[in-house]
Amino acid sequence: MTIFTFDSVGLTIGDSAILRSVSFGMAAGEIVTIVGPNGSGKSTLLRLLIGSIAPSGGRITRQAGLRIGYVPQKLALDPTLPMTVDRLLSLRRRVRRARMAQALEEAGVPGLEQRQISALSGGQLQRVLLARALLGEPDLLVLDEATQGLDQPGVAAFYRQIERVRQEHGCGVLMVSHDLHVVMSASDRVICLNGHICCQGTPQHVVSAPEYRALFGEGTGGALALYSHHHDHPHDHKDDQKEHAQ
Template sequence: MASLHTEPLITLENIHLTRHGKRLLDDVSLLVMPRQIVTLIGPNGAGKTTLVRVVLGLLQPDGGRVQRAGDLRVGYVPQRFVVPANLPMDVDGFLLLSGAGDARQRQQVLVDNGAGDLVRSPLRALSGGEMQRVLLARAMLRQPDLLVLDEPAQGLDVQGQEAFYALIARLRDTTGCGVLLVSHDLHLVMAATDEVICLERHVCCVGRPEDVGVHPEYRRLFGRDLAGLAVYRHHHDHHHDLHGNIVPDKGPEAAAGGQRDE
């Protein structure tokens, strides 16, 4: 079911948060609209996960304003999920614990996330990429208006990350949800991202990925810029090699302007 919201899903204005005498967030503002993908990037300790917890309502800021759309449904994919080695549960049982959806809906959401054949697989036997797709399926069972993902592709190789981010973009397109995504590599999320917020406890720079990628603050934090990297969006006429480099397609599909799933 597509999201019915047209107003901002989440608005944060001038957020301040201090814990144990340390300023974690300093005058941070953020806005996510329906059908928009906003990506938070920044070095370790920049406050990205802290900001996500404020968005989720798990942390209350010391100052500033947090406003959520009425009846906002949020789906969340954590940074990591450790399955106990002795947990006798399959994927369908794990999805059942979410309390959302019937058996048909659980199967369909797995299919939509490219994990339809995993429904009876033991949870502890899943690979990293399979587990991330199952976690994403569990979040999508809630039919969220806002999907929040904290480093969801951590531990995946370059190709796996690109495929996962392409999946997120497709889910946004088909459901109309907004997406707040935390990532450590702007290059890998450029295809899916509408806006980037570069964070170092405060907002260093904000804008389109191609603009942030050449911003002096981005170069200061990451020691490089993306000026020489192609920016690509949605309809692809290329694939990526093992190093994440763009390689143009030369087959009939590219000539016809078709889309290549990554």
């Protein structure tokens, strides 16, 4: 089941075309990663999806009642502001303590309810933000550079947690990331973006595509080495491959 589609979506601001004729969709339960150089429109694409900005052209269609959980790059809070984890998780809605504890468990950081936000490590904070996104029982998790600032083991651990969340909840996951060494093989499908979709398909297909190597260099051939993603459910990418061939 397709949970959303972009159909020839474009965004122009002033004289600058940020995105041009972007077309793709996502299936329920799929993990899709968007990669691309700085300024390629990755975060803008996510903002279009969640509805914080409107496209200049084309159409975005979302499954009726689609629930989206968003994990940002970082939390814009004054570090001197006294705030506990349970207070942060309750800012937008009242949350039962049992449900809060469950969300933190699912995000891999149980028992942090009374910890001050300022006392959390970078990895703990990102998992708390993941727990916050899970409170809404999302059909789709959207992660915008959610591992920025984490070290390599922290990045790999975070993506393994995302895979566990997908398995337990059955939600789709759409990620923007620069962590090519990990995220390529943590995904079912990769989309290479540079104002438009340069190439897309399985990680193995994209990493060998000339368009991808032109953007990231020949050294990306080892991008699949650190963490291999395995799952026991099929995804049909025939339409994506057909679109790429066109």
